[in-house]
Amino acid sequence: MNKNKTAVPSPNLSRRRFLARSTVAAVGAGALGSALLSPAAWAASAIGDHASTTLLRMARDVFPHDSLEDKYYAQVMSPLAEQAAKDSDLQTLLKDGVAALDEQAKKRFGKVYLEVATEADRVTILKALQDSPFFQKIKGDLMMGIYNNQELWPRFGYGGSAWEKGGYVNRGFDENDWIEGV
Amino acid sequence: MTTTFDLNDDSLVVIIGSGAGGGTLANELAQKGIKSVVLEAGKRFKMDDIENDEWKMFGKISWLDKRYVEGPARLAKDFPNLPAWIVKGVGGATVHWAGVAMRFQEHEFKMKTLNGVIPGANVLDWPVTLKEMEPYYVKAELKMGVCGTEATGMPYHRKSSHYQVVAEGAKRIGANCEQAKLAINTEVRDGRPACQVAGFCMQGCKIGAKWSTMYTEIPKAEATGNVEVRPQSMVLRIEHDKTGKVTGVLYADKDGNQQLQKARLVAVAGNSIESPRMLLNSASSLFPDGLANGSGQVGQNYMTHTTGGVYAEFEKPVHMYKSTVVPGIVKEWQNNDPSRGHVAGYELEILHLGLPFMSAFMKPGKGGWGRELADSLANYDNMAGFWICGEDMAVESNNITLHPTEKDQYGLPVPVVYKTDHINDTRMRNHAYDRSKELFDSIGALKVNNLPPYPASHNMGTNRMSEHARDGVVNRWGQSHEISNLFVSDGSQFTSSGTENPTLTIVALAIRQADYIAEQMKKQLI
Ligand SMILES: Cc1cc2nc3c(=O)[nH]c(=O)nc-3n(C[C@H](O)[C@H](O)[C@H](O)COP(=O)(O)OP(=O)(O)OC[C@H]3O[C@@H](n4cnc5c(N)ncnc54)[C@H](O)[C@@H]3O)c2cc1C
Ligand code: SF4
Numbered sequence: 001m002n003k004n005k006t007a008v009p010s011p012n013l014s015r016r017r018f019l020a021r022s023t024v025a026a027v028g029a030g031a032l033g034s035a036l037l038s039p040a041a042w043a044a045s046a047i048g049d050h051a052s053t054t055l056l057r058m059a060r061d062v063f064p065h066d067s068l069e070d071k072y073y074a075q076v077m078s079p080l081a082e083q084a085a086k087d088s089d090l091q092t093l094l095k096d097g098v099a100a101l102d103e104q105a106k107k108r109f110g111k112v113y114l115e116v117a118t119e120a121d122r123v124t125i126l127k128a129l130q131d132s133p134f135f136q137k138i139k140g141d142l143m144m145g146i147y148n149n150q151e152l153w154p155r156f157g158y159g160g161s162a163w164e165k166g167g168y169v170n171r172g173f174d175e176n177d178w179i180e181g182v
Numbered sequence: 183m184t185t186t187f188d189l190n191d192d193s194l195v196v197i198i199g200s201g202a203g204g205g206t207l208a209n210e211l212a213q214k215g216i217k218s219v220v221l222e223a224g225k226r227f228k229m230d231d232i233e234n235d236e237w238k239m240f241g242k243i244s245w246l247d248k249r250y251v252e253g254p255a256r257l258a259k260d261f262p263n264l265p266a267w268i269v270k271g272v273g274g275a276t277v278h279w280a281g282v283a284m285r286f287q288e289h290e291f292k293m294k295t296l297n298g299v300i301p302g303a304n305v306l307d308w309p310v311t312l313k314e315m316e317p318y319y320v321k322a323e324l325k326m327g328v329c330g331t332e333a334t335g336m337p338y339h340r341k342s343s344h345y346q347v348v349a350e351g352a353k354r355i356g357a358n359c360e361q362a363k364l365a366i367n368t369e370v371r372d373g374r375p376a377c378q379v380a381g382f383c384m385q386g387c388k389i390g391a392k393w394s395t396m397y398t399e400i401p402k403a404e405a406t407g408n409v410e411v412r413p414q415s416m417v418l419r420i421e422h423d424k425t426g427k428v429t430g431v432l433y434a435d436k437d438g439n440q441q442l443q444k445a446r447l448v449a450v451a452g453n454s455i456e457s458p459r460m461l462l463n464s465a466s467s468l469f470p471d472g473l474a475n476g477s478g479q480v481g482q483n484y485m486t487h488t489t490g491g492v493y494a495e496f497e498k499p500v501h502m503y504k505s506t507v508v509p510g511i512v513k514e515w516q517n518n519d520p521s522r523g524h525v526a527g528y529e530l531e532i533l534h535l536g537l538p539f540m541s542a543f544m545k546p547g548k549g550g551w552g553r554e555l556a557d558s559l560a561n562y563d564n565m566a567g568f569w570i571c572g573e574d575m576a577v578e579s580n581n582i583t584l585h586p587t588e589k590d591q592y593g594l595p596v597p598v599v600y601k602t603d604h605i606n607d608t609r610m611r612n613h614a615y616d617r618s619k620e621l622f623d624s625i626g627a628l629k630v631n632n633l634p635p636y637p638a639s640h641n642m643g644t645n646r647m648s649e650h651a652r653d654g655v656v657n658r659w660g661q662s663h664e665i666s667n668l669f670v671s672d673g674s675q676f677t678s679s680g681t682e683n684p685t686l687t688i689v690a691l692a693i694r695q696a697d698y699i700a701e702q703m704k705k706q707l708i
Contacts, residue, residue: 163378180350
């Protein structure tokens with residue numbers, strides 16, 4: 001999550017570094033494989049291991065937050081895959097979508113999406129499919145699942161609902177230590 | 183007190199819509215003893231329904247009936263079904279609004295006199311001046327409880343961190359930034375509490391510190407016994423007699439049954455897409471182009487504001503969500519100074535979005551994904567920014583029309599909104615983007631993001647006021663040029679959009695209109 005744009009340490013940045021360190025093990029450097037997910041969660045899935053893993057890789061490429069653990073992406077993708085078991089239209093959308101990703105990947109790089117090593121290369125594949133209903137469905141679900149996920153709000157520094165705590169009137173709404181009093 | 187009126191009672195005023203215009207008019211008339219029925223398409227929400235949650239409230243209260251937006255502007259691509267972001271419910275868009283309550287500037291009432299004919303635009307002077315409006319602005323500020331005004335004597339909010347950051351940037355580039363005049367209590371006033379700075383003004387203020395007709399004008403009106411509000415009553419058409427006077431309103435009630443409410447006078451206040459749509463839908467053999475449309479101007483000149491957003495990322499926290507939604511306004515470029523390369527002015531309204539909305543609006547449309555966006559969102563806590571709010575030129579072809587074939591759930595033709603930029607809008611927006619970058623760079627921004635326009639929440643102009651019947655729809659009182667007992671009471675009567683947010687002016691006009699209606703009724707002229 002850190003932009004690494006500044007050399008000046010701040011409490012906020014060190015918090016982010018801490019978050020990044022603590023999740024490094026789970027993320028791995030591009031070495032995403034099916035081992036990252038409990039096979040059980042995906043065994044039930046209607047779309048199979050390969051498609052599931054591809055979707056997860058894709059999810060991390062669409063909204064990449066290196067310090068966010070896989071589980072947050074899986075939390076969005078798993079229900080989708082499970083729902084596909086009951087919803088044949090969705091199943092087709094996902095299966096065909098993954099097939100299209102692999103086809104593009106083979107055309108451009110001679111291998112399936114999951115095996116394309118760099119994010120930049122995978123992004124060119126995604127860009128080619130960006131307008132498809134498949135891509136937009138995944139993107140939409142992810143946007144809600146990541147940025148509208150209350151569990152994750154503290155990680156982004158967003159407070160969410162506040163009226164039940166009396167708002168921010170007595171909880172630091174005017175605190176700012178880097179701007180001179182205006 | 184629950185009053186019910188008879189459908190055949192033709193002594194009543196029928197008001198369509200319960201938002202800023204309709205809700206205010208109902209209460210003003212009620213206080214004078216004039217009886218009215220308010221027909222409101224949406225439900226009646228309770229305070230309990232209000233949650234501090236952006237997407238939940240969007241889903242719950244928004245007007246989501248089918249609408250299209252067309253035109254080459256990016257908005258039509260990014261949000262093809264959502265030209266406007268407003269409310270369907272008792273209280274109208276005043277449930278959503280952020281509370282910014284500013285008066286128009288003098289020059290904004292006479293853009294034509296000031297700038298002459300502007301090619302490609304259909305600019306006109308208002309038939310009203312600031313001087314005439316001033317006493318009504320005072321009344322509106324008192325009614326709504328606007329802080330920082332002489333009228334109420336209520337102090338401004340304290341300066342939030344978000345305000346401090348933008349104000350310092352403005353100071354460094356020599357620009358004027360002021361705290362916002364908000365219709366939000368900073369003290370207990372009018373039976374409502376002081377603001378807690380919870381930051382969800384645009385999702386409906388949970389504690390009622392912000393003025394909304396939902397819990398101010400409407401209950402006050404009902405308490406007089408002179409007003410009946412009928413929620414879930416969607417008006418289908420306005421009926422008239424042989425002489426061309428309006429006689430009643432046909433609507434679909436909550437069970438989908440059609441009812442005809444008779445009326446002595448009808449006031450249309452459905453916001454700038456629905457109001458002209460109703461008039462167009464009421465076409466008859468006497469009025470083949472729709473009611474009040476002799477000039478052909480009904481539905482034309484749709485204005486929003488020239489918008490866009492600018493959010494800068496810093497090294498250190500701003501925590502912008504800990505603030506009223508709009509804590510302050512950079513007013514440096516609010517004047518009419520064509521040497522900037524555009525006529526009319528704009529303001530930079532400091533405005534925060536929660537993380538969920540920021541993720542949707544930062545880079546809207548199909549391409550809104552990827553590392554750059556994710557990196558910016560990862561910096562959410564260190565962001566400060568504002569919404570550009572500038573005068574939008576009236577352009578005749580920016581308009582509301584009825585879809586030739588497609589119907590909505592009520593059987594009415596779906597509205598089609600055509601909206602695209604006038605060259606002046608584009609120049610103004612670019613000027614604003616450039617000045618914003620300077621402002622944020624002056625305080626060490628790491629990155630400055632320009633946000634394209636998102637769906638309009640300020641809608642104006644589609645039934646505009648004019649001195650002469652030939653170039654507008656209503657006169658200086660909001661009264662139809664053609665039909666003396668038909669009024670327009672909402673933002674659609676605006677002749678120009680001004681730079682300021684519209685609601686204070688809508689309310690001031692409704693108070694003024696109520697005086698006129700009362701007097702005309704007394705004289706038996708309507
Ligand atoms: C998110 C947001 C933030 C805003 N912030 C500000 C701000 O800070 N300052 C400001 O000045 N303005 C602000 N506004 C704009 C402000 O809310 C509107 O300008 C104002 O409410 C418009 O008043 P109106 O009377 O024209 O329409 P509305 O308040 O929208 O009321 C129209 C009502 O008519 C009803 N209606 C429509 N058609 C029919 C029909 N056929 N039959 C029956 N009922 C019908 C609708 O359901 C609605 O309740 C904001 C708006 C939004 C959405
Ligand atoms: S900031 Fe104030 S006005 Fe806005 S929602 Fe919170 S309490 Fe209400």
